Amino acid sequence: MSEQTQFTIEQFYKYINQGKLMGGKCKKCGKIHLPPRPLCDKCFSKEFEWTEIPRKGKLLTYTIIHVAPTQFQQMAPYAVGIVQLENDLKIPGMIREVAPEKIKIGMPLTIAFETSTATSQWPQWPRYYFKPA
Amino acid sequence: MKGKPLVSIVSAGLSKFGKLEGLYAREIFAEAAKEAFDRCPNLDPKKDIKTLFVGHMGESYEHQGHTGATVADWAGLLHIPATRTETACASSGAALRAGIFAVLSGLCDTVMVGGVEKMTHRTTPEVTEYLAMASDFPFEQWHGITFPGLYALMATAHMHKYGTTEKQLAMVAVKNHYNGFLNPKAHMQKEITLEKALSSRVIAWPLKLYDCSLITDGASAIIITKPEIAKKYTDTPIHIIGSGQASDSIGIYERESFTSLIAAKIAAKQAYEMAGIKPEDVDVAEVHDCFTIAEIIAYEDLGLCKPGEGGQLIEKGETKLEGRLPANTSGGLKSKGHPVGATGTAQAYEIYLQLTEQAEKRQVKDAKIGLAHNVGGSGATATVHIFRRE
Numbered sequence: 001m002s003e004q005t006q007f008t009i010e011q012f013y014k015y016i017n018q019g020k021l022m023g024g025k026c027k028k029c030g031k032i033h034l035p036p037r038p039l040c041d042k043c044f045s046k047e048f049e050w051t052e053i054p055r056k057g058k059l060l061t062y063t064i065i066h067v068a069p070t071q072f073q074q075m076a077p078y079a080v081g082i083v084q085l086e087n088d089l090k091i092p093g094m095i096r097e098v099a100p101e102k103i104k105i106g107m108p109l110t111i112a113f114e115t116s117t118a119t120s121q122w123p124q125w126p127r128y129y130f131k132p133a
Numbered sequence: 134m135k136g137k138p139l140v141s142i143v144s145a146g147l148s149k150f151g152k153l154e155g156l157y158a159r160e161i162f163a164e165a166a167k168e169a170f171d172r173c174p175n176l177d178p179k180k181d182i183k184t185l186f187v188g189h190m191g192e193s194y195e196h197q198g199h200t201g202a203t204v205a206d207w208a209g210l211l212h213i214p215a216t217r218t219e220t221a222c223a224s225s226g227a228a229l230r231a232g233i234f235a236v237l238s239g240l241c242d243t244v245m246v247g248g249v250e251k252m253t254h255r256t257t258p259e260v261t262e263y264l265a266m267a268s269d270f271p272f273e274q275w276h277g278i279t280f281p282g283l284y285a286l287m288a289t290a291h292m293h294k295y296g297t298t299e300k301q302l303a304m305v306a307v308k309n310h311y312n313g314f315l316n317p318k319a320h321m322q323k324e325i326t327l328e329k330a331l332s333s334r335v336i337a338w339p340l341k342l343y344d345c346s347l348i349t350d351g352a353s354a355i356i357i358t359k360p361e362i363a364k365k366y367t368d369t370p371i372h373i374i375g376s377g378q379a380s381d382s383i384g385i386y387e388r389e390s391f392t393s394l395i396a397a398k399i400a401a402k403q404a405y406e407m408a409g410i411k412p413e414d415v416d417v418a419e420v421h422d423c424f425t426i427a428e429i430i431a432y433e434d435l436g437l438c439k440p441g442e443g444g445q446l447i448e449k450g451e452t453k454l455e456g457r458l459p460a461n462t463s464g465g466l467k468s469k470g471h472p473v474g475a476t477g478t479a480q481a482y483e484i485y486l487q488l489t490e491q492a493e494k495r496q497v498k499d500a501k502i503g504l505a506h507n508v509g510g511s512g513a514t515a516t517v518h519i520f521r522r523e
Contacts, residue, residue, distance in 0.1 A: 009271045013271075035271070035272065060290070060391065061286045061287075061289045061290035061293070061391050062286065062289055063282050063285035063286050063288075063289055063337045063338055063339075063340075064335070064337065064338040065277060065278070065279055065282050065285075065337050066334070066335045066336055066337060066338065067261070067279065067281070067336045067337065068277060068279065069258070069261060069262060069265065069274075069277065069279060070258050070262070072277040075277070077335075077338075078277060080276060080277060080278050080282060080286075081286070082286060082385075082386045082391070090386045090387065091272070091386060092272055092273060092276060092278060092286075092384070092385075092386040093272075093276045094276055094277055100338075105289070105290075105293045125271070125275060127275070127276060129276075
């Protein structure tokens, strides 16, 4: 990976587009940031390296969205949740490929990737989502 | 010194809350300011009020920013320094705190703080989008998580961890609608039944329509001054004896807990310590019930009950008007309504009425100490203020 790469949210989503879940590891204190940040909130270092985050996790909490924003209306009702990954990292996203009534707190989930985006909304990042492991 | 008045409230005003058709935010704010001026005939607004802080969340509603100067002018306060504060739904909690800073700095003796929002002329999808701006964009909004969705994530976690039920959530709505029914300025002055709340349509499971606060137009205004000169303006000043504010990560996913708002706990601790009181000393509280689960979490974060026991507190009726600790006597955001920028100082207005025994049908007997808990967005900001009568 290029040393020139910036540790930004935009770069995080560029990796998502390549099917990679990447975090920024602080070279000074070792804290892993997901999403990456340009300034370590623990030790204030600006030196990072990219680290690939294992995709498996477990569901911490969820909801079924019935009243959706305009751009998601055709998908409603849909499930979203927050998933616990390794290293105390957490990430929110949609839960797909499982019936809402089968979703349970604690269930194992894995991260999958959309490779293209059909939305017209700025800034047109590709999305990741969760599916049963 | 603990419990020493920081500032004193000498007057307060509130516009009618509801669907105020044909009015601009500045016109609604003028209504609240006028009530505050009328309640305090010894005060000369043009001479005495040295600055204004106004909470206002969204310029999208009216395509109008620069709210400080705009509402100051319409309230007859042209040329005083006028500044907008924005911390999402806690914008006027922050305005109140800014006003306290202004008085304590010694730069201003008397200050107006307030808030305003004009929302109902917009469509529900538009309002939903504007409110969502108070949450994280790249990880929450981008993945279809709505504002009710964020509180639903907290509700699911709370139900899983503590056994809180949908029925207990609905009881918050029933209680607050009853209180709002007694408040002539409330948006929805209508009692509801438990069955009606539980059978309302799902917005973001487990939250249903009656678990959500209202989209409302309204404004609030409070006049605060140095405690030493408060008696110049009124015989019954209400002292603010504690003030706390804290922030948290904008994305709820980064937090350690989804069953508590850490910012609210920190703000409460600061305010209690400053006031030199304990949670059990509070006689009446206005808490930020943007969703029913938020009121249950507020009880716990404020130490009014133990973590996980908020559901039982509502079920036992302890926070009803006639209970041990009446909460949201105004009807809360749920029934009085939630014009977001106006909410923090609207809570202070209700506490002012309660402590000066002007709350009429919803008056709490012998209320001496009041508390207001105002939350911004999904908890990235919280303010807590503690009030005491003389």
